Amino acid sequence: MATSSETVSETIAIPAKGKARSDEYFTYVEGVGSIPRDIYKHVQSDPLGDLPRYSVHIVIQHLLIFITFMFLVATGLPIYFSDVFWAPAVISFFGGIDTARLIHRIAGFTMMFAAAYHVVTIVGGTLRKIFSHEFDYKRTQIPRLKDLYDLVHDLKYFLGIAPYRPKMEKFMYKQKLHYLAIIWGSLVLIAAGSALLFPDLMARLIPGTLGKLLPQGLIGEESYSAFFQSLARLMHADEAVMALIVVAFWHWSNVHLVPGRFPMQWTFLTGRITREHQIEEHFLEYLNNLREIPEEREYMRNLLTELEIESSPEVPPPDRQASSPQQEEAGPEDKP
Amino acid sequence: MCHKHRLIGRIDENGKRWNYNVDEAIYNHSVHRKIECRDCHTYITKIPHDPVTEVVNCANQCHIKPPFAQEKFSHQKIIDLYNQSAHGIKPTDSEALKQAKPYCKYCHSNPLYFRISEERVAYGETLRRCFNCHPQSGVIQAYIHMTHRLRKKTSRSSKEIVELCAKCHQDTALMKKLKVSATAQDAVETYNQSIHGKLVRLGSQKAANCISCHASSGLHDINKKDDKRATIYKENLMKTCQQCHATPTNWFAGIAVHPKAEHKESRIVFFMSIFLRLSLYGAVLSMVGLMLFETFGRRRDGIKLVLRNGTTWRGQSKPGSKKAK
Numbered sequence: 001m002a003t004s005s006e007t008v009s010e011t012i013a014i015p016a017k018g019k020a021r022s023d024e025y026f027t028y029v030e031g032v033g034s035i036p037r038d039i040y041k042h043v044q045s046d047p048l049g050d051l052p053r054y055s056v057h058i059v060i061q062h063l064l065i066f067i068t069f070m071f072l073v074a075t076g077l078p079i080y081f082s083d084v085f086w087a088p089a090v091i092s093f094f095g096g097i098d099t100a101r102l103i104h105r106i107a108g109f110t111m112m113f114a115a116a117y118h119v120v121t122i123v124g125g126t127l128r129k130i131f132s133h134e135f136d137y138k139r140t141q142i143p144r145l146k147d148l149y150d151l152v153h154d155l156k157y158f159l160g161i162a163p164y165r166p167k168m169e170k171f172m173y174k175q176k177l178h179y180l181a182i183i184w185g186s187l188v189l190i191a192a193g194s195a196l197l198f199p200d201l202m203a204r205l206i207p208g209t210l211g212k213l214l215p216q217g218l219i220g221e222e223s224y225s226a227f228f229q230s231l232a233r234l235m236h237a238d239e240a241v242m243a244l245i246v247v248a249f250w251h252w253s254n255v256h257l258v259p260g261r262f263p264m265q266w267t268f269l270t271g272r273i274t275r276e277h278q279i280e281e282h283f284l285e286y287l288n289n290l291r292e293i294p295e296e297r298e299y300m301r302n303l304l305t306e307l308e309i310e311s312s313p314e315v316p317p318p319d320r321q322a323s324s325p326q327q328e329e330a331g332p333e334d335k336p
Numbered sequence: 337m338c339h340k341h342r343l344i345g346r347i348d349e350n351g352k353r354w355n356y357n358v359d360e361a362i363y364n365h366s367v368h369r370k371i372e373c374r375d376c377h378t379y380i381t382k383i384p385h386d387p388v389t390e391v392v393n394c395a396n397q398c399h400i401k402p403p404f405a406q407e408k409f410s411h412q413k414i415i416d417l418y419n420q421s422a423h424g425i426k427p428t429d430s431e432a433l434k435q436a437k438p439y440c441k442y443c444h445s446n447p448l449y450f451r452i453s454e455e456r457v458a459y460g461e462t463l464r465r466c467f468n469c470h471p472q473s474g475v476i477q478a479y480i481h482m483t484h485r486l487r488k489k490t491s492r493s494s495k496e497i498v499e500l501c502a503k504c505h506q507d508t509a510l511m512k513k514l515k516v517s518a519t520a521q522d523a524v525e526t527y528n529q530s531i532h533g534k535l536v537r538l539g540s541q542k543a544a545n546c547i548s549c550h551a552s553s554g555l556h557d558i559n560k561k562d563d564k565r566a567t568i569y570k571e572n573l574m575k576t577c578q579q580c581h582a583t584p585t586n587w588f589a590g591i592a593v594h595p596k597a598e599h600k601e602s603r604i605v606f607f608m609s610i611f612l613r614l615s616l617y618g619a620v621l622s623m624v625g626l627m628l629f630e631t632f633g634r635r636r637d638g639i640k641l642v643l644r645n646g647t648t649w650r651g652q653s654k655p656g657s658k659k660a661k
Contacts, residue, residue: 041637082534097540158633174626181619196531200581203588225587230595230605233531238612242619250623258631 024164027283029290032297033304037164040279042307049272051289051296053170057121059271064114066268071107073244075100080237108193115186139170139285143180147173170285178251185243192236199229338384371398394440414468415440418556422563433514436504443500464553494536494545498527501546519594526594542580549576549593 026034054062075094078087079101094100129135138144149166151173156162171179195202203225256264260277267273278286289296338344339358347353363369374380375398379390395415397408418424418440425434492500504510506524527533527546535543550558552567559566567576573589581588 038637079531079534079538082537083528088538091538097535097538098542100538101535154633155629158629160633160636199591200583200585200588203585203591204583206587226590226592227605229591231608233595234605234609234612238609238616242612242616245616245620246623249620250627253624253627258627259634 027167027287029287029297029300032290032300035300035304037167037283039300039303040276043275043279043303045274045276047274048266049270050275051273051278051286051293052271053267053273053278054271055121055125056271057117059269061114061118061121062268064117065111068107068111068114069243069247071103072111072240075104075107076240077244079104080241105197111186112190115190139288141171141176141179143176147176165280167283168281168285170282170288172281174254178246181246185239188235188239189243192232192239195229195232196236202228202232392441409469411440411469414554414556417468417554420565421556421558422560423556423558430514436510436514438504461553465555468554493539494541494543494548495539497545497547498524498533498536523594526596530593530595532593544580544593548579 025037027037028034074090078084078090079097081087091097091100094103126135126140146169150168153162153166154173157165206225206228255261255268260280265274265277273282275286278289290300339356340360342357343355344357345353345355368376376392376394376396377388378393378396379388394411397410397412423437425437429437502524505520508521511521528537532544536545547555547558550566550568557565557567559569561568561570563569564571566572574586577589
């Protein structure tokens, strides 16, 4: 593995030498030049973020959900696991069980507000983009077949089969998966939590509507409201524990702890992503950034020039390289 | 007199030591502080007294006259109520069942009469409880004039009530021997899994404990669910739920208060629980696995979990990389 990384840095010095597919390696961008796929190892990054990723609304929503999630976990978990030794201590920290339940409800409603705020932001932003003809579904969270291919490609890369990581959009397969999981989890938790909070209301609504649609034999002896109530009890707790485990062991590790992101990414506060991360995992979005931000074009052009001059001073005209046969092939390949 | 001495007692035939001390400091703060010893211990006629063979009868009339009442006070009413309940001893009961059934002093142990936890009880509820012992006439006026112990709840907390009932009802072997129904056998266990049980265990005074549902304000009239007088009898169930839940319906009353851990009755819920558990493990394991695999895979990118210049950002951790070669 060390050798392959060696070859990669060699390639910067002498492009297209010993490379499998140059069109995979180089991406030609008008007015910038040919960008090697592993340029992210050589860019300067501000840890606070260089390129825009999230609007201020998304940052606020994330903070709201983050804080309410903490409160929901801290007050909900000791109720679910009420027989463990730390449960009474946590509950008394919140001022008794009745206060803890109140906090749980307030946090739940705040989270629902954040979710509604998010829907309004997303719908509004999408409509605005559609009307100004800027909308591109590839830059959204909508899952595509490409995400599956990207996952396979990435796995190949991790195994050492593929030479580079896939070129991914603003949201990669991991993020789309997590986003879908959040939508599903929120719907389940909101529905089940409401059923637990208003059992009498639920008992009046369910048999009148859903109960008539389903055959009685489906659920055995119980009545429909009892059935849905036990389903709600089950799903609210299970879904919540799952959310906690996924957030604690996957989300946080992924965004803050894995190498290259450690000790912390500032994206959730600044709404900006580092250049290095953008090029590594969201290359196609970086190409969009190059198109939209003149300063970024300027930076990349300078970097390419600098790298080529510094690494191979014996090659006299830098322009010759940009129009070498390999890049001619790469030309039609690049996507905006 | 003699019982004020702290070490008064005896060693019985089996070598067991009995302490007969009555601590005045405790007794004077108990509910029965105004009652003379011999009002309850009526069999004592001379001092020093003969060896005690009888037990206290709570149905005795004592020398206290309740306000606005002609007769002397007695717990007779509540004992009558109790005797009619599921816990009262019936002539048809088996010998083992007669033995197992609790009586006054089983729950109302003397230390309890020392004020444990005080909590304000709602006005209406307090008055309803007065009628358990006092005649209805005049008691309201008396209540308004005097501070009464019932305005402060001096009995067990919800958690203690559940623990008290669980003493016998959690003993599955005993319950099986006494031939109680299958649902009653694991009633404590299922209750503890319900939201009521969890909240009570965490100290809630609002959530329903055993007697909130199984007894009326008489507190002693616990009956089996096929008994028409029972608060959990099908037709009384709505009224029982109504004590806390604002608008119960017939559907609502059907919701399981004692939920079973494994929903054998409802297949969908049962399979759903398995499915959810599997999806939980599946999702977590695959996601964490992917992350670890990714971390492993990205190492060939030359990336390391080493802090340099305060971060592992490649751009900063390898400042010289640009000028490599």
